[in-house]
Each structure stands twice: as structure tokens, then as C-alpha cells.
Amino acid sequence: MWHPNIYENGEVCISILHPPTEDPQSGEHPSERWNPAQNV
Structure with missing residues (x-):
């Protein structure tokens, strides 16, 4: 399996x-990293 x-x-x-x-x-660029303002 690939992840x-x-x-x-x-x-x-x-x-x-x-x-x-x-x-x-x-x-990765800093803008691509997860932060609390992003959601799924």
C-alpha cells in the first residue's frame, strides 16, 4: 500500500x-503547510 x-x-x-x-x-512552501485556519 502506498501512502x-x-x-x-x-x-x-x-x-x-x-x-x-x-x-x-x-x-513544500510555507503556504502549503497545515495551519489551524485550514480545514478539510
Whole structure:
């Protein structure tokens, strides 16, 4: 089964735990990160 937050080696990436900064390793922009103003 494939999941976008689970790597092949079993490690889990939970981007909501990272501060909303420009991190070249994450590939995400701060505007794409979860924040309390967003909802599903």
C-alpha cells in the first residue's frame, strides 16, 4: 500500500510538526503547510 507520508523504509513524515519556513529539503512552501485556519 502506498501512502504519501510513509517512506518505503517505514519512516513517517509528518509535515505539521515542522515550523512553516522555507525548507529546501521538504519541497513544500510555507503556504502549503497545515495551519489551524485550514480545514478539510
